[in-house]
Amino acid sequence: MESVKIEKLLEAYFEGNTSLAEEKLLRDYFNSNNVAEHLEQYTSMFAGFQVAKEEHSSREFNLPERKSKTNKTWWYSVAAMLVVAFGVGSFYFSQPHYTQEEKEALAAFEKSKKAMMLLSENLNKGAEQITFVEQFAITKDKIFE
Amino acid sequence: MDRNEFITIVMPLKDKLYRLAKRILVSKDEAEDAVQEIFMKLWKGKQQIENYKSPEAFAITMTKNYCLDRLKSKQASNLKIVHSNYQTSENIERNIEANDGVELVFQIMETLPEQQKLVLQLRDVEQFEFSEIAKMLESNETAIRVALSRARKTVRDEMIKKYNYGIS
Structure with a gap:
């Protein structure tokens, strides 16, 4: 009686038409010790699946590192970015900035400075000449004493 | 999370x-x-x-x-x-009475096409519902049933072949 039912279940099983509950019946039957002789050929198939389910790995799987560590690397990049930004910024701001008007004024200042320099140079030349005149006056005094 | x-x-x-x-x-x-x-x-x-x-x-x-x-x-x-895994010591743990047969089941499973192998693993080993397997394998239930039926029949036929061979 039992084996007739099992045969029917087996037939459905090989067509892919059994439910999980029915498959459990089959497994239980074939893992028991009273399998009908003519069905014994299926025993190792079900035993095989049973063994396959018991396989497991004894290796310790590492979970990815703690979140804080990833945060740290995130901070590194932020810090690096700040340093670069600071460098570029300070360089940029250390450059003097003039408006058009200021530039013109600066150019005018440079020009007038040049003119003053020229003037003072010539004035110095004139002053040099004066020493000759002074020398002349001294010798003249010596002679007419 | x-x-x-x-x-x-x-x-x-x-x-x-x-x-x-x-x-x-x-x-x-x-x-x-x-x-x-x-x-x-x-x-x-x-x-x-x-x-x-x-x-x-x-x-x-x-x-x-x-x-x-x-x-x-x-x-x-x-x-x-x-394919050296089945000769390693971990196999000793396997059910001793059915050992030869079990070994054979594993060998036959290895020869199945990928999809059938996966379906057989997920259904007959891990016992998932067809709807779940369909989702996992990005397929549909009908296709899963067909693949499963083929896989089971292949295992059965190969087993019977070997079984008869072993007897005669």
Whole structure:
């Protein structure tokens, strides 16, 4: 009686038409010790699946590192970015900035400075000449004493 | 999602993911590497996990895709998959009475086409519902049933062939 039912279940099983509950019946039957002789050929198939389910790995799987560590690397990049930004910024701001008007004024200042320099140079030349005149006056005094 | 939440969701999936990876990649070491890699990927995509209705299905789909990719790149680089796993000491733990038969089931499962292998693993080993498997494998229930039926029949026929051969 039992084996007739099992045969029917087996037939459905090989067509892919059994439910999980029915498959459990089959497994239980074939893992028991009273399998009908003519069905014994299926025993190792079900035993095989049973063994396959018991396989497991004894290796310790590492979970990815703690979140804080990833945060740290995130901070590194932020810090690096700040340093670069600071460098570029300070360089940029250390450059003097003039408006058009200021530039013109600066150019005018440079020009007038040049003119003053020229003037003072010539004035110095004139002053040099004066020493000759002074020398002349001294010798003249010596002679007419 | 914080680390503890992540662990409570993902850690229980460890063995299932490992078995699936091993079914595809065969080698124990490679399957373990794959699971490690999947954990990293899951952690990176943890916002996505929350959106998925079932983190399990999400993780299994990811494992399947990752392992199939690995397999492809391995075949592309002409490396042979080493089928040496079934002679290692871990097999001693296997059910001794049915050992020969069980061994045979594993060998036959290895020869199945990828999709059938996956369906058989997810249904007959992990006992998922068809609707879940369809989601995991990005397929539909009918296709899953067909693949499953083919896989089961192949295992049966090969077993019977070997079984009869063994007797005569």
